[in-house]
Amino acid sequence: MDDPVDAYTTRFQKQEREIKSLSEEIEKLKNPENLGISSQLAELREENARLKYRLNILKRSLQDENKKCVKNTKNISQHLKQSNQFNKNMLNINQHLQKLFGDAIRMAFPDLQNPPLSVAPSQQGRFGDYQCNSAMAMAQMMKANGQKVSPREIAEKIVENIPFNDLIEKAEIAGPGFINIHLKKAFVSKLLTTVLVNGVQPPPLEMKKKVIVDFSSPNIAKEMHVGHLRSTIIGDSMCRLFEFLGYDVLRLNHVGDWGTQFGMLIAHLQDKFPNYLTVSPPIGDLQAFYKESKKRFDSEEDFKKRAYQCVVKLQSKEPEFIKAWKLICDVSRNEFQKVYDALDIEIIERGESHYQDMMTDVVKEFEEKGLVQLDEGRKIVFPPGHSIPLTVVKSDGGYTYDTSDLAALKQRLFEEKADIMIYVTDSGQSGHFQLIFAAGQMIGWYNPAETRVEHAGFGVVLGEDKKKFKTRSGDTVRLVDLLEEGLKRSMDKLIEKERDKFLTAEELTKAQRSVAFGCIKYADLSHNRINDYVFSFDKMLDDRGNTAAYLLYAFTRIRSIARLANIEEATLREAAQSTEVLLDHEKEWKLGKCILRFPEILQKILDDLLLHTLCDYLYELATTFTEFYDSCYCVEKDRQTGEVVKVNMWRLLLCEATAAIMAKGFDILGITPVQKM
Numbered sequence: 001m002d003d004p005v006d007a008y009t010t011r012f013q014k015q016e017r018e019i020k021s022l023s024e025e026i027e028k029l030k031n032p033e034n035l036g037i038s039s040q041l042a043e044l045r046e047e048n049a050r051l052k053y054r055l056n057i058l059k060r061s062l063q064d065e066n067k068k069c070v071k072n073t074k075n076i077s078q079h080l081k082q083s084n085q086f087n088k089n090m091l092n093i094n095q096h097l098q099k100l101f102g103d104a105i106r107m108a109f110p111d112l113q114n115p116p117l118s119v120a121p122s123q124q125g126r127f128g129d130y131q132c133n134s135a136m137a138m139a140q141m142m143k144a145n146g147q148k149v150s151p152r153e154i155a156e157k158i159v160e161n162i163p164f165n166d167l168i169e170k171a172e173i174a175g176p177g178f179i180n181i182h183l184k185k186a187f188v189s190k191l192l193t194t195v196l197v198n199g200v201q202p203p204p205l206e207m208k209k210k211v212i213v214d215f216s217s218p219n220i221a222k223e224m225h226v227g228h229l230r231s232t233i234i235g236d237s238m239c240r241l242f243e244f245l246g247y248d249v250l251r252l253n254h255v256g257d258w259g260t261q262f263g264m265l266i267a268h269l270q271d272k273f274p275n276y277l278t279v280s281p282p283i284g285d286l287q288a289f290y291k292e293s294k295k296r297f298d299s300e301e302d303f304k305k306r307a308y309q310c311v312v313k314l315q316s317k318e319p320e321f322i323k324a325w326k327l328i329c330d331v332s333r334n335e336f337q338k339v340y341d342a343l344d345i346e347i348i349e350r351g352e353s354h355y356q357d358m359m360t361d362v363v364k365e366f367e368e369k370g371l372v373q374l375d376e377g378r379k380i381v382f383p384p385g386h387s388i389p390l391t392v393v394k395s396d397g398g399y400t401y402d403t404s405d406l407a408a409l410k411q412r413l414f415e416e417k418a419d420i421m422i423y424v425t426d427s428g429q430s431g432h433f434q435l436i437f438a439a440g441q442m443i444g445w446y447n448p449a450e451t452r453v454e455h456a457g458f459g460v461v462l463g464e465d466k467k468k469f470k471t472r473s474g475d476t477v478r479l480v481d482l483l484e485e486g487l488k489r490s491m492d493k494l495i496e497k498e499r500d501k502f503l504t505a506e507e508l509t510k511a512q513r514s515v516a517f518g519c520i521k522y523a524d525l526s527h528n529r530i531n532d533y534v535f536s537f538d539k540m541l542d543d544r545g546n547t548a549a550y551l552l553y554a555f556t557r558i559r560s561i562a563r564l565a566n567i568e569e570a571t572l573r574e575a576a577q578s579t580e581v582l583l584d585h586e587k588e589w590k591l592g593k594c595i596l597r598f599p600e601i602l603q604k605i606l607d608d609l610l611l612h613t614l615c616d617y618l619y620e621l622a623t624t625f626t627e628f629y630d631s632c633y634c635v636e637k638d639r640q641t642g643e644v645v646k647v648n649m650w651r652l653l654l655c656e657a658t659a660a661i662m663a664k665g666f667d668i669l670g671i672t673p674v675q676k677m
Contacts, residue, residue, distance in 0.1 A: 091194075091203065151177025212418045213238050221331075227426060230458050233670065247420075253349045264304075386438060409453075421451075462532050487516045490513075514671070551622055587627050614669065
C-alpha cells in the first residue's frame with residue numbers, strides 16, 4: 001500500500017517547484033533589460049500582477065496543505081494502524097466509507113454544524129457499489145441558514161475533499177447530487193483473502209464493555225411455554241452476537257422463584273409428602289402439583305391461612321421452609337434444563353430471590369431522597385414523565401415486582417458494573433420497564449447517554465388460525481411438546497426426501513436435530529421481533545424460500561463442492577495464502593461484495609437489536625451464491641467421463657468464503673449446520 005505521507009510530500013514538492021519557477025519569472029520581469037520594448041510594457045506588468053496573484057494563491061495553498069498534513073498525521077497514523085488490524089479482522093466497509101465521507105464533508109464545509117451523513121450500499125450495482133446521499137440534505141440545511149447552494153455543487157466539493165484511501169476506485173456525481181462510489185476490486189479481493197486466511201473475525205472493538213442480557217425467565221413450578229420460547233431464542237442470539245463482537249457478556253435467567261405462590265406449594269408439599277425433609281419427594285409432574293395446590297388455595301380457607309404462614313416463615317428463612325423451597329426449585333430447574341440442552345442455551349439462573357435482601361436498602365434510598373409518596377398505605381414512586389407510579393411497598397408491608405426489578409437494576413449497575421443491559425420480555429411489559437428505567441435515572445443510578453439500558457420487547461406467537469397459539473383443548477402449548485413435535489416432523493421430512501438412504505444413522509439424527517431446532521429458531525428470528533408471528537411447522541420445514549431448511553441445504557451444497565472436486569481442506573487453506581480471488585465476472589463481484597457486508601449487518605443489529613436483518617442477509621447471500629454458481633464454473637468436468645478436468649481455484653475460494661460467513665451467521669442465530677444432509 002502507498003504511504004499517504006509520501007503522497008502528501010510529493011504534492012508539496014511539486015507546488016514548491018512551481019513557486020520557485022514563478023518567483024524566477026517575476027525577478028526576470030523586474031530586470032530593466034527585459035523591459036526595453038515600450039509597447040510590451042503594459043502587457044508585461046499585467047503578466048507580473050497575474051503571476052504575483054498566482055504566487056500568493058500557491059503560497060496559501062501550500063500553507064493549507066501543511067496545516068492539513070499536520071492535522072491529519074494523527075488520522076493517517078490511525079488509518080495505517082487500522083489497516084494493519086484489517087490484516088486479521090473483517091473491515092466494515094460502510095463504516096469506513098462513512099468516516100471518509102464524514103472527513104470530506106467537514107473539510108469542504110467546516111462551518112456547517114452536524115452535517116447529515118448518509119452512505120449505503122447501492123441497490124443497483126451498475127450505478128456504483130455504495131452511494132452517498134448527503135448533498136441533498138445538506139443543501140436543505142444550508143438553505144435554512146440563508147445559503148443557496150445546489151446539491152450538485154455540494155457533492156462536487158465533497159468529492160474534491162475525499163481523504164487519501166485505498167478503498168475507493170472512483171466517486172461519480174449523478175443526478176441532482178448523488179455520489180456513486182466504486183470500490184477498488186484489488187482491495188476487495190484482499191479483504192476476501194483476509195476472511196479465507198484468518199477465518200471470520202469481528203471488526204476491531206474500540207472498547208470492551210460489560211453486557212447483561214436478561215432473557216428466558218420462566219416461573220418456578222410452571223411449565224415453560226411458547227412465550228418463553230421467544231425470549232429464550234431471541235436472548236440467546238443477542239448474547240451470541242455480543243460475544244462474537246468481543247463484549248463481556250453475562251447471560252441471566254431472572255426466574256420467578258419467590259412470592260406468595262411458594263406458600264401454597266410448601267403447604268401442599270407438607271401435606272402430600274410429610275417426610276420431605278428426609279426423603280426427596282417424587283414429584284413427577286410439577287405442573288399438576290402446582291394446579292392441585294392452587295385449587296386448594298382458592299377453595300380451602302384453612303389451607304389458605306397456612307399457606308400465608310408458610311410465606312412468612314420462608315421470608316424469615318426458617319431452615320425447614322428454605323429446604324422445601326429449594327426442593328421445588330430443583331424439580332423445576334431440571335425441567336427447564338431439558339429445554340436449554342435441546343436448544344443449546346447457556347444461561348445463569350439468578351432469580352427474584354437473589355435480590356430480596358437488597359430491597360429494603362432500595363426503598364430506604366428512595367425515601368431518603370424524598371421520592372416516595374404514601375397512597376392508602378402503599379409506598380409509591382412517580383418517575384418523571386409518567387402518570388402511573390411504581391409500588392415499592394404494598395399496604396401489608398410486602399415488596400412487589402417493582403421493588404425486585406429496581407433492586408436488580410441497581411445490583412447490575414453497581415456490582416456487575418454493566419455498560420449495556422438488555423431485557424428480553426414480551427412487549428406487554430414495555431410500560432413496566434420504562435417506569436423502572438425512568439426511576440433508575442431519576443435517582444441518579446445511571447445516565448442513558450453513558451449506559452445503555454433497553455427493553456427488547458417481542459410480539460405474540462399465533463397459531464395458523466391467527467389467534468394466540470394454544471393446544472386444541474385451549475391450553476398453553478408446552479415447550480417440551482413443541483420441540484418433540486419438531487423432531488418428529490423433521491425426521492418425516494428427511495425420510496420423505498429419502499435422506500435415510502444416503503446418511504448413516506448418526507448423520508440422520510444430527511440432520512434431524514439440526515433441521516428441527518434450527519427451523520424453530522429461524523422461524524422466530526426471521527420475523528421482526530416487535531411483530532406477532534404465525535407458528536407453522538409446514539412453513540418452517542419448507543426447503544424453499546427464506547427458511548432454515550433452505551439455508552441449511554444450501555450450506556451443505558456449498559460445502560460439498562470442494563469435496564466433489566476432491567479438494568481437501570488443507571489444499572484450500574494453502575490456496576487461500578497464494579491465490580488471488582479474481583472478481584472479473586459480474587457475479588463474482590456481486591458475491592464478493594455481499595460476503596463483505598457481514599460486519600455492516602452485525603453493526604445494524606447491534607444498534608437496533610432486530611435479528612431478522614441477519615436472517616434476511618443470509619438468505620440474500622445464499623441466493624447471490626446461487627446466481628454466481630449458475631454463471632461461473634468452479635469445477636469443470638469431462639461430460640463423458642465425469643472426471644475433473646479443471647478447477648478454478650479462486651472460485652472455490654469464493655465458495656469457501658461464502659460458507660464461512662454462513663457458518664458464523666448460523667452460530668449467531670444458534671443454529672447448528674451439518675456437513676451432510
